[in-house]
Structure formats: C-alpha cells, structure tokens
C-alpha cells in the first residue's frame with residue numbers, strides 16, 4: 001500500500017489496526033542475480049537503488065539479525081555535507097541531495113529535518129580554518145555560513161557564549177541545509193522500498209562463508225543455507241573484517257571501535273539545531289520527543305562490544321554541561337554503543353573486488369548515517385556496471401598502498417583519531 | 419577497564435593512551451613499499467584476543483603490551499613493551 005493523507009485518515013478511523021507488514025519475511029531462494037550481505041542502512045539502500053536505478057530486482061539482502069539492529073538504528077542521526085576535501089564534499093553533497101528528496105522518493109517519512117549543523121569555533125585560528133572550509137564548500141556548491149559570536153548567541157540562546165565559558169566561543173560555521181533524520185525510518189523506508197520492487201529481505205541469516213568457483217565468489221553460505229549469485233556485495237559496517245576474513249581477506253585497513261550515544265529525559269524545546277563543540281568532541285541535538293541526543297569521541301581502542309566504558313560517559317557529560325550549563329541536572333535516559341568500521345584515513349571504501357564477484361562497502365567510521373543514500377546509490381552503480389560512479393571513484397581499497405589516502409582530519413593512519 | 423601496569427599496578431584505562439595493534443612489526447627501512455603499507459595500514463582486527471600497545475601517559479609513561487579481549491574487554495595481562503618485556507621483543 002502507498003502512504004497518503006487518505007490512508008492516514010482511514011487508519012485513524014479504523015483504530016490503526018489494519019496497517020500491513022512493511023516488507024515480506026522472505027525465505028532465501030537458492031539463486032539470485034545479486035546478494036547484499038548486511039541489512040543496515042547501506043545494504044538496504046544498495047538493494048533499493050539496484051532495483052530502482054538498474055532494474056536488478058532479483059536480489060536478496062542477507063541480514064544476520066533484524067533490520068535496524070545495527071548502527072543504522074544506533075546513531076545520533078546527524079546529516080551534513082560540510083567536508084573540505086573535494087572527494088568527500090562531492091560524495092556527501094550527492095547524499096544531501098538524495099536526502100532532500102528521500103521521503104517522497106520512498107513514499108515513507110524519514111523525518112529529514114534541515115535544522116542546520118553549527119560547528120563552534122573557540123579561537124580566531126579555528127574560525128579562520130572554518131572560513132577556509134566554508135569557502136571550499138561553497139566552491140563545490142555546498143551551503144556554508146560563517147557566524148560571529150553574536151550570531152551564534154542569537155541562534156542558540158542556551159549555549160554559554162560568555163567570555164567566562166569553559167571553552168569561550170568566537171563564532172561558528174553553519175551549514176543550514178544539514179540536520180537530522182529519523183534513523184529507524186531510514187532503515188524501514190529503504191527495506192519497504194526495496195521489497196516493493198521485488199527484493200527479498202532475509203533476516204536472521206548470518207553469512208558464515210563464501211562460495212567459490214575457481215577465483216570467483218559465486219555466493220554465500222548462511223545459517224539458512226547456501227545462496228548463489230554472480231555478484232555479492234558486502235556492507236556490514238563494524239563486522240567488515242570478520243566477514244571479509246571469510247573470503248580470505250584478513251588484512252583490511254580497518255579497525256573496529258565502539259562509539260557511544262546518549263539520550264536525556266525529555267525536555268521542552270531548547271535546541272532547535274545541531275551544535276558541535278570545536279574544543280574536544282561533542283555533538284548535540286534535540287529529538288522530536290524532547291530528549292537531548294548527544295555523543296562524543298569513540299572509546300578509542302579496538303572493540304566489538306556494543307557498549308562502552310565510563311570515561312567517555314564522564315567526558316561527554318562534562319563537555320555537554322560546559323556548553324549548556326542549564327542541563328547539568330538533566331538525567332540520562334539511555335546510553336548505548338555501536339561498532340564502527342574505522343578506516344585508516346577516515347574515509348570510506350566503495351569498490352569492486354579485490355576478488356571477482358565480490359564488492360566491498362566499508363570504512364564508514366562514525367559518519368556513515370548521512371552517507372546512506374549516496375553509499376547505496378554509488379555501491380549499486382558499482383555492482384550493476386562493474387565500474388564506480390564518479391562520486392565513489394576515489395574510495396578505492398588500493399589507495400592506501402598507492403598513497404592516495406583521503407585524510408579529512410589530517411591525523412594520519414590512526415583510526416582512533418579520525 | 420583496569421590495565422595492570424608492570425610498574426604501577428592495576429590502573430584505570432583513562433590513565434593510558436591507546437597506541438594500537440602490537441603484532442605489527444616495523445619493516446627494515448629499505449623494505450618494499452608494500453611491506454611498509456602493510457605495516458602502516460593493514461590490520462587483522464580480531465574479534466576476541468588482541469595484543470595491543472598502550473602508553474601509561476598519566477602514570478609512569480612506560481609503553482605496555484596488553485592482551486585484551488575485544489568482545490568482553492577482559493584484560494588478560496600486561497608486560498613492558500620492547501626488550502624489557504616478557505615474550506618477544508617488539
């Protein structure tokens with residue numbers, strides 16, 4: 001069924017009892033034209049665009065758990081394209097354009113809210129660097145505005161912008177078109193969209209090996225049996241090293257790290273944008289339910305535990321209250337962790353190979369939610385045409401060996417610093 | 419997470435700075451570009467037991483070789499890195 005105003009009214013009048021399942025609980029068939037491993041945002045978006053843009057509808061998405069159980073349902077939902085390096089700027093701006101039409105395209109409200117993302121500057125040098133980044137963004141056709149302290153104060157009145165603040169604020173860089181989206185709705189919307197185009201979404205099926213014929217990958221072994229396809233795309237985020245090791249690739253430029261997120265008890269509206277600290281690492285927004293949603297640094301060591309440790313809880317609480325002293329007595333409602341596929345240069349990998357029949361989508365660090373539409377779009381293109389889309393041509397696996405790394409933060413091959 | 423520093427005893431993880439995978443061995447200066455790229459970029463990234471270097475930056479400043487489980491965060495043990503430690507010199 002299609003969602004519409006009429007359907008909502010009908011639902012309301014019938015006590016909302018008759019909404020159908022949003023996608024079929026598909027059992028795996030023995031063969032497909034393509035298999036996508038991982039039913040996170042990126043895997044689902046890839047399947048959707050394979051079907052929609054390339055007419056490849058005989059596809060399975062194979063997910064070991066349930067749709068929305070991975071990072072796609074664990075992130076702080078920030079969407080932005082305020083990058084400086086041209087490869088990243090072009091890719092994330094493609095994503096931003098897809099976000100702007102996504103609810104309509106999917107006929108599913110992903111609650112994309114362009115409330116702006118404001119990066120705070122705490123020194124004149126930092127403001128200069130932001131001006132340079134803003135100019136670079138504008139050259140790429142991306143919106144960026146430099147704010148002085150008064151403009152920051154007017155925009156975010158509860159922020160401590162006084163000279164006595166713990167981290168005095170001199171201004172900020174604003175991307176007005178950036179914002180947030182409802183993360184679960186993105187997973188559900190892509191799952192439903194792909195399903196409506198004929199894609200099988202197979203949950204509770206863990207990939208445990210790859211099927212080979214000679215040098216080619218020709219399918220996967222799963223906990224629900226073998227599935228064959230001439231093309232297998234892997235988009236498993238924090239599990240990338242584990243799944244690729246099943247194909248014999250156990251030396252990827254990736255480390256898995258845990259990132260935590262926090263939600264406070266619901267409050268009256270106090271922050272109507274996304275604010276990020278420029279001294280230390282903290283980003284905060286307010287959900288439609290009123291909870292303050294925030295996060296900071298990754299814990300900083302290899303981890304596959306979907307929970308973090310207390311030092312980060314302390315750091316994040318200290319930074320948030322330094323920015324917004326009036327939230328110091330607000331209670332935390334929930335806190336959780338997700339496993340990040342941290343790449344060695346902080347940028348993603350979307351590529352064919354390195355084995356025939358295998359395609360890899362990984363290295364999202366903690367910025368992969370905003371990438372979801374463009375990642376799916378470019379990965380689908382790469383899988384369908386066996387050649388990258390111009391916007392992911394730079395995101396190769398080979399770049400580490402050839403020295404063409406894309407190090408946005410300029411921190412070198414140290415995953416915990418990206 | 420507590421890391422048992424061989425000099426200082428069990429100390430809170432926030433006293434330490436993570437350096438990373440301790441199984442990577444620095445190649446000879448004239449090793450091939452591939453060998454260097456492997457050292458700098460390639461990681462086994464195991465799920466489970468992991469040998470890693472930490473520096474006790476807020477303590478004795480020694481670099482410590484820690485064995486830790488990346489799923490449970492259990493720390494199995496720590497020794498000094500380099501020729502002062504037990505096991506292979508690294």
Ligand SMILES: Cc1cc2nc3c(=O)[nH]c(=O)nc-3n(C[C@H](O)[C@H](O)[C@H](O)COP(=O)(O)OP(=O)(O)OC[C@H]3O[C@@H](n4cnc5c(N)ncnc54)[C@H](O)[C@@H]3O)c2cc1C
Pocket residue numbers: 037038039040041042043062063064065066068069070071072073074075076077078079205206207208235236237238239243259260261295336337338339340364365366367368369370371
């Ligand atoms: C706390 C936190 C905050 C974040 N905040 C932001 C943010 O504000 N903005 C932003 O842009 N990004 C953010 N991110 C990053 C973003 O969430 C991720 O980069 C992105 O979701 C990763 O892609 P995905 O959705 O496909 O991953 P996932 O949802 O993790 O999907 C991968 C899927 O693969 C499945 N899988 C793994 N192994 C197998 C197997 N063997 N067989 C079958 N399936 C398998 C997993 O079960 C999982 O469902 C954040 C992440 C976290 C954890």
Ligand SMILES: [Zn+2]
Pocket residue numbers: 423424425426427474477478479480
């Ligand atoms: Zn010590």
